[in-house]
Amino acid sequence: MPRETGRKLIAQNKKARHDYAILDTYEVGLVLTGTEVKSLRAGRASLVDGFASVDDGEVWLQHVHIPEYTQGTWTNHAPRRKRKVLMHRAEIEKLIGKTKEGGLTLVPLDLYFKDGKVKATLALAKGKKSYDKRQDLAERDSRREMQKAFGRYVKGRR
Template sequence: MPREQGRKFIAQNKKARHDYSILDTYEVGLVLTGTEVKSLRAGRASLVDGFATVDDGEVWLQHVHIPEYTEGTWNNHTPRRKRKILMHRSEIEKLIGKTKEGGLTLVPLDLYFKDGKVKATLALAKGKKTYDKRQDLAERDSRREMERAFGRYVKGRR
């Protein structure tokens, strides 16, 4: 049986990019049970309320919802349990320093399979204020309107 190659996305946290300014991203591994992996292979997960914390030199992913595996038996996993994140020690040390500064948080952006293993993209992020969100929306709308006008100009419709 050939090994899985490439990336297969499971879930994305689109709201995180709206609510936070992304400063840095890390590709991390997760410690999961067998039923969690099987549930993820079915493409079921939610990152909406998820965040990561650093406790005693280890990084933990919390409030990420991976539903119970439908074919699982009595040893099925709990959907919102704390999951350990696998990172290099040097990266963890940097994260400890940056999260202690204040105002910064760790947010999962997406979950995916990479060469058969479950990976996540973890972002070091700063929360946006309401006016920042409004400004980003206005900027995106104006950019879109300029592209439309340019497209009409190119096509000769003015």
């Protein structure tokens, strides 16, 4: 049986990029049970309310919803349980310093399979204020308008 290679996206947290200013990202592994992996293979997960915290030198992913595996038995997992994050010690030490600083949080951006293993992208992020969000939307809209105008100009429609 050939080994799985490449990257297959399971779930994304699109709202995180809108609500937070991303300062740094980390690719991390997760400690999961068998039924969680099977449920993820079916492409079912939600990162909407998820966040990560550092407790006693370990990083934990919380409030990420991985639904129960439908063919699972009594050994099925709890959908919103705390899951341990696998990171290098030096990265964890850096995170401890930065999250203690205040105003910074760890947010999961996406879950994916990489060479058969479940990985997540954690972002060190700072919460945006509502005026920052409005400003980002206005910039995006103006950029889109410029692209449209340039496209019309190139095609000779002006």
